Amino acid sequence: MRSREAGGVLVRRLLPQRVAVAPGHCHITPGHCRLLGLAGSVALAAGGATAGALPVGDALTPDSGTEALGLISTYFGLVLLIAAWWLLGREVRGPEPPGPRSLLITLATWAAPLLPGPPLFSRDVYSYLAQGAMVHARIDVYTHGPIRLGGPLADEVAPVWQHTPTPYGPVSLAFESAIAHASRAEPSLGVIGLRLIALLGVALMVLALPVLARRCGTEPRSALWLGGLNPLLLLHLVGGAHNDAVMLGLLGAGLVAATGRWPACGAVLVTLAALVKAPAALGLLAVATLWARRLEGRRRRFGAVAATAALSLATTGAATAVTGTGYGWISALTTPASPDNWALTSTLGRATGALLESVGSGLAPLAGPAWHGLGLLATTAAIGAAWLRPPRPRPVYALGLSLIAVALLGPAIRPWYVLWGLFVIAAAGPGGTVRKAVVAGSGVLALAVLPNGFAPDSRQLTYAVCGGVLAVCALWCVRRAPGSATGGGLPAVPGGHRSERSA
Secondary structure: OHHHHHHHHHHHHHOOOOEEEEOOEEEOOHHHHHHHHHHHHHHHHHHHHHHOOOOHHHOOOOOOHHHHHHHHHHHHHHHHHHHHHHHHHHHHOOOOOOOHHHHHHHHHHHHHHHOOOOOOOOOHHHHHHHHHHHHHOOOOOOOOOHHHOOHHHHHOOOHHHOOOOOOOOHHHHHHHHHHHHHOOOOHHHHHHHHHHHHHHHHHHHHHHHHHHHHHOOEOHHHHHHHHOOOHHHHHHHHHOOOOHHHHHHHHHHHHHHHHOOOHHHHHHHHHHHHOOOHHHHHHHHHHHHHHHHOOOOHHHHHHHHHHHHHHHHHHHHHHHHHHOOOOHHHHHOOOOOOOOOOOHHHHHHHHHHHHHHHOOOOOHHHHHHHHHHHHHHHHHHHHHHHHHOOOOOOHHHHHHHHHHHHHHHOOOOOHHHHHHHHHHHHHHOOOOHHHHHHHHHHHHHOOOOOOOOOOOOHHHHHHHHHHHHHHHHHHHHHHHOOOOOOOOOOOOOOOOEOOOOOO
8 A cells, every 4th residue: 555655656746736728628748748758767777677688697586576676667667658658649639739849858758768778678689799790700690590609699699599590681780790899799788789779760760750741641749659759669679679770760761762852762771671671671662652653654653663673672782792691581581480479370370289289180280380371361461452442542551551460460479560560650640440559559569578578477477467557556546636637537549640720
């Protein structure tokens, strides 16, 4: 009871007296949301210092009380951060919405506490460092896993990926190799270096979002709120330092160029994004379509499509020649997913295999591949529907739907995969069911992974739930308190396209 009251006092101090803006209406200001999110980010970072993806030598024992406190603090902060983001969404659609500059300051405020700490919610950053060290040592990363490198750095890689070749392209390997060499393969320095690279990708994303939103007829503030301040971006691109940040930054820059006057530059930038992670290659469909629509005549439009393909091939060849890593990433795209992956097709494959095995069928080993094949067909059908359904499709929005389909129907999924399509939908998606689903999914997926990146056991799950419940109780106490700033109820989901007044 004392912890609940203490939590309520903390949040009440961050959300002061209500500000009446109209009879019967009240709201907290964007500044209050910023402070609430900062409190959540600080608590999250403090918990991650003991419960995050620590180097092997610094990891705590599973039954450590310090790790338990870290998990409680992490999920307490995570729920506060999600609540702050959700409440800020109401202000974005309110009578006095914060401007883009205010939103960018809020993003920087929320991200700052996550920068000096260990990786959060994944150990992939250690895989990046190991792969970079392998490239520098001239070990073929498309044939061998980090175990071939050996040494302390390889020990930091999660066991499931020790023997797995990398599916990343030459652009990703180039900056991984540069950081591994500059840090002398020292994990803590390497994490800082890769996080700085990820921050450059995030900067490109938030610069591209408002420009792309204006060109697609979407409210820039709503685009920044959904695509830039999203908890998934903070947790996994900033906290986790995933190379998806670079992919999405280059993809966003390419789409800005393609929707403007430089479609050829757009084709080059989108190809570079695909040479970080392959799903960005779908962006070439948008570039080719946008380029063709600028021209008159069937022959010229066909020429725009051919030029997009030619520029993509030339960029791929040049980047591969400069990095010297070869084309092994094409065959490595079939790298298997982890056996316990909870993607829809993988889950159905395991369930079907277990059922067939229980009845003594010899077809059980084929269940997983069969479901993955069906997932590929479903992904192809979803992409076709996004691009071909009448009326004439909007290329950028169709790209966002396609990337969401790839993330959800593929053989592997991680929460940050959803950012592929979410980022594009934030800039081009209309208000309605899709946008609401993206908002709700962001909040749910933000809670889906432990800060150490491993699957939870029952004890860890209990601590995580306790931290989340404590935060909910604190927020509830504030909401029920007289003069509460949050008495206005849950915020509306910020819509996609401008209202008649703002247009």
